[in-house]
Amino acid sequence: MSENGFVDAFHLVWLAALAPLLLLLGLLAKARNKRMELVGLRVNKHSASIWVPLLLLAIGILAWARPYLGITEIKRAVMGADIMVVVDVSRSMLANDTPPSRLELARRAIFDLVDLSERRKRGDRIGLVLFAGESYLYCPPTNDHAVLKTFVRSIDSEMISSQGSALNQGLKSAVESLRSAKVGTATIVLLTDGEDQKFDQSDAAAVIRSSGYKLVIVGIGTTAGSVIELPGGSFLKDNDGKIVVSRLAEDALKELASATAGSYFPTTETSAALERSFPQELPGEVQEAETLRQYRDIGPLLLLFPMALMLALKITGRRAAFLALIPILLCSRANADTPPSPHQAYRAYQEGDFDYALRGFEALSANTPDDPNALKALGSAQYKKGDYESAAQTFRKLEALQNGLPNESQFDARYNLGNALFMKGNFKEAIKQYEGALEINSTDRRAQHNLEVARKMLKEQEQQKQQQQQQQQDQDQQQNQDQQEQEQQNQNQQQQDQSDQHNQQDSSNPEDQNSAKEQQDAPSPSPAAGQDQQQPKPQSSEAQPGDQEKEIPLSEREARNWLDSLPDSPVLIQKQRHRAPSSEQQTW
Structure with a gap:
């Protein structure tokens, strides 16, 4: 990018529109001066009545285009930690042994973490990974905590259709997401009841140890457990028809924390867990943000030129105020037309x-x-x-x-x-x-x-196209048949008229009556020699009962709703899913 130029150069097109206007006004002024000289009037060659407003308008347009002289690149050092929260959203999180439910308690824990970060004003970058029968990145690490809270409020147990509790996959998604963001040092906070019948502790520990990230586990629930009430009011049952009682797998979670040199905290110590896991001082957590470009905008400086011009031409009073407003209004318009920043755009998208x-x-x-x-x-x-x-x-x-x-x-x-x-x-x-x-x-x-x-x-689109083509062919064929029938009727009518006319002539001549009678006794010729009297029957354009049945196509609205309902419709961050084999999954 050039070191000098205009941020919004497309506004300069208005200057091109001013050029013919200036030429026209110049010609009109010259003609006016000649007329004044002819009648002996004095011409003021220094009159600024026409040129000053146009000059100020041109200056305003230049300011609107936001001219700049040079670009400054700024690299900011940002304090704060990178935190990835892994949230269990399986059906077992609907249990109410920690009222109102385990899932609601997990939400509150995330809000507490965000509030802690905001109180300390460190600019922590916090992200979310959800898991049930599969896992995916729900919100990338961000220091825009208002956006993050919007994501947290929308978490529920229906966000992942594949039921189960793939805890290993949730941890893998967190590690891969942090690595993709090139995060060297981070903390993974796991909020779960740990109820995964196929939980592979050694595999999960290996994933965390190889990443170098710190693991903090908060056990959600109680060891006494609770039944799982579904939205319809019934209770969740297993494959044998027995009511499921979900319990906190505290021992398994403690072993995982020990194997990864991490920390485990029960539900009752959530606040203490956050305070201890994320201290006020974070040495070594300084990271360099992306390079920012800052333009040396000189647009506001152009406002000084109209003032100097009016002083030089001794323009005062209301006229001076009016002329000064021209570039000011255009500069204000330039600020109003400034597009939102990437951060503002991302937030608006969410x-x-x-x-x-x-x-x-x-x-x-x-x-x-x-x-x-x-x-x-x-x-x-x-x-x-x-x-x-x-x-x-x-x-x-x-x-x-x-x-x-x-x-x-x-x-x-x-x-x-x-x-x-x-x-x-x-x-x-x-x-x-x-x-x-x-x-x-x-x-x-x-x-x-x-x-x-x-x-x-x-397939349905092609079938519809074939149906339309067949219907068009049937219509064309029917029109041809109707035309042939009409032509045949016209020909028969013409022959009948000729025959009637001949009979009338015979009856008017007495001498020819006998011969006419003889002709009547003779065999009558065919109405049209060489032409078949039987007319073809029109073919029906309606489908017969034996025609092939066709599938009813999806409507456009149904198709759109289907695509929009997918959790992977195009968004800024694609959701990389991890799913365990179906044979290894539980349903809560």
Whole structure:
């Protein structure tokens, strides 16, 4: 990027619009002066009545375009810790042995952690991983705690359809998410009742030890346990029909904490656990944030020029005030048109304000056109607004940039492009993208499911097209038959008229009556020589009872609701899921 220029250079087009206006006013002023000279009036060659407003307008437009002289790059050192909270959202967390429920207690623990971080003003970056029968990154580590709290409030036990308690997978998701963010030192906080019948302690301990991250476990629940009341009022039962009593697996969690040199705290010591696990001073937790660009904006300095000009021309009073308002108003407009920052855009996206988020992501993508994260954010906002055409174009650019990058990034690009094409109704191209994504990761259930539905929709689309073509052919055939029948009727009527006319002539001549009678006794010729008297019967365009039955196609609204209901619709962070084999899962 150039060291000098305009932040919003597209506003300079207004200067081009001023050029013909200036030329026209110059010609008019010259003609006016000539007329005044002819009548002997004195011409004031220094009159500023026309040029001063136009000059001030031009200055205002320049200020609107936000000129800058140089760019300063700032690297900030940010204090704070990286914390990944792993939350158990399986059905066992609905047990109420810790009123009102284990899951609600886990939510409160996260809020306490956020409040502690805000009181200490360290700017801790906190993220969320959810797990039940599978796990995924729910919220990436962020120091925007207002956004984080929004995510926490939305946590419930229905967020993961695959039931069970894959605790190992939850820890793996946390470690992989932190590594992807290139976090060297972090703390993983595990909030769970530990009730995983297939829990592999040695595997979980190996994952934590190899990562180098600190593990803090908060056991949610009691060893006495409780039944699990489902939303409908019934109690959860096992495969044998017995009511399940869920208990805190405290011993297993303590052993895991010991094996990883971590810490374990019971439910009653949640506050103390946070205070001890995250002390006020965090030596060695300083990390360098991304480089920030700061423009040396000289737009406000342009306001000094109109004041100097008015002083030089001795313009005072109301006229001076009016002229001074021109550049000031345009500068105010420039500030109003400034797009939101990436942080503001991200927050707006999370709150559902996709129009505002789109403005910020468009500006971000314009400044960094080759940044995959900027393109992913832009495409996601376009998708959420329902602009699937633009989203497909953006994701296609992202796909082109992802060549040679890690497989996970390539998978995300193709998968998101497939979703956008699906919503456009371009099922054939969507199938290609889903198949391309599965070539990278053949076990991804999302892409497999979407591919199956896209193939079904394409089949129904082709069947509908064939039906329309067949109906058109039937209509054309029916029209041809009707036309042939009409022509045959006209021909028969013409022959009948000729025959009647001939009979009338015969009856008017007495000498020919006998011959006419003889002719009547003779065999009568066919109405139209060489033409078959039997007319073809029109074919019915309606389908017969034996026709092949066709599947009822999904409506567009149903398809959209299905895609929108997926937890993996294009968002800023793709959810990498980890799922244990179905044979190893429990259902609570």
